[in-house]
Amino acid sequence: MEDFLRMDRMPHIWCSTCGLGTVLTAFIGAVQESAIPREDVVVVSGIGCTGRAAGYLKYDSFHTTHGRAIPYATGLKVANPRLKLCLISGDGDLVSIGGNHLIHAARRNMDLTVICVNNFNYAMTGGQAAPTTPQTAQATTAPYGAFERPFNIPFLVDSCGATYVARWTALHVRQLTVAIKEALLHRGFSFIEVISPCPTVYARRNRLGSGLDLMKFYHDHSITKNFASTRECDIKFQQDIIVGKFVQKEEPTYLDMMDAQMKKTLGAKFVPYVGPMDPAKDK
Ligand SMILES: Cc1ncc(C[n+]2csc(CCOP(=O)(O)OP(=O)(O)O)c2C)c(N)n1
Ligand code: SF4
Numbered sequence: 001m002e003d004f005l006r007m008d009r010m011p012h013i014w015c016s017t018c019g020l021g022t023v024l025t026a027f028i029g030a031v032q033e034s035a036i037p038r039e040d041v042v043v044v045s046g047i048g049c050t051g052r053a054a055g056y057l058k059y060d061s062f063h064t065t066h067g068r069a070i071p072y073a074t075g076l077k078v079a080n081p082r083l084k085l086c087l088i089s090g091d092g093d094l095v096s097i098g099g100n101h102l103i104h105a106a107r108r109n110m111d112l113t114v115i116c117v118n119n120f121n122y123a124m125t126g127g128q129a130a131p132t133t134p135q136t137a138q139a140t141t142a143p144y145g146a147f148e149r150p151f152n153i154p155f156l157v158d159s160c161g162a163t164y165v166a167r168w169t170a171l172h173v174r175q176l177t178v179a180i181k182e183a184l185l186h187r188g189f190s191f192i193e194v195i196s197p198c199p200t201v202y203a204r205r206n207r208l209g210s211g212l213d214l215m216k217f218y219h220d221h222s223i224t225k226n227f228a229s230t231r232e233c234d235i236k237f238q239q240d241i242i243v244g245k246f247v248q249k250e251e252p253t254y255l256d257m258m259d260a261q262m263k264k265t266l267g268a269k270f271v272p273y274v275g276p277m278d279p280a281k282d283k
Pocket of ligand 1: 125
């Protein structure tokens with residue numbers, strides 16, 4: 001594990017029993033299992049507690065500005081299609097300030113793997129309500145309970161065109177590792193939501209107990225339903241959570257569509273891009 005972490009950055013800032021360590025472990029395991037060469041892997045994060053992930057991983061990695069992980073990664077991908085772009089970022093970062101980039105990357109079937117760590121709040125800045133905060137849960141900006149309808153993120157990205165969509169919790173380490181591996185090997189926009197304990201700001205304010213209590217809750221209240229309709233995957237405060245692989249389909253990626261259109265317009269003059277990890281095209 002130490003080979004894949006920047007040990008000079010330790011100790012990390014994450015709280016004890018935060019789910020982020022588990023996500024990082026699953027990510028490293030999945031990259032190794034995928035056999036994607038290390039030099040082809042790039043990790044991009046936005047900001048927040050989750051945003052620190054990029055800085056702790058010993059891959060080519062970028063800690064970008066709030067909400068801009070997706071456009072940054074898109075730029076890298078278009079500039080060098082061989083790269084496997086992996087994003088590890090918070091729900092606030094990806095779905096709130098970065099929401100517009102998220103929906104367009106899904107619409108374009110941009111070849112990115114996005115791991116959205118959902119802890120139901122803006123943790124790093126002190127526990128403000130996020131677009132994922134369940135109704136009635138408390139947050140520093142919702143002391144009487146959140147009342148806005150939260151995003152069902154798998155449904156959001158699915159309806160925009162994402163071609164791989166899964167949700168697991170930080171308790172489902174094996175399933176999460178398999179999902180990340182599948183997502184890394186998937187051509188197109190792959191998205192995994194990880195429901196992750198934030199004992200320090202979210203659980204404490206909502207009197208949900210320790211990090212261990214949250215993991216027990218996930219154990220008792222996760223319902224695995226592969227290929228469930230994402231429309232049915234809303235999350236309600238302290239109720240059952242539907243997890244599983246919801247979407248997996250083949251569609252032309254952004255670069256495939258660009259290649260096809262350019263070839264049609266420019267004919268023999270056009271030199272197509274080479275897709276990543278695609279031996280047929282790599283020759
Ligand atoms: C443009 C801008 N606005 C606000 C902030 C302050 N800020 C830092 S982290 C953060 C929230 C991050 O929340 P989330 O993405 O859910 O990550 P978490 O900390 O929960 O892992 C905010 C709003 C900022 N850095 N930049
Ligand atoms: S504040 Fe919450 S999300 Fe941030 S490191 Fe601590 S437990 Fe994790």
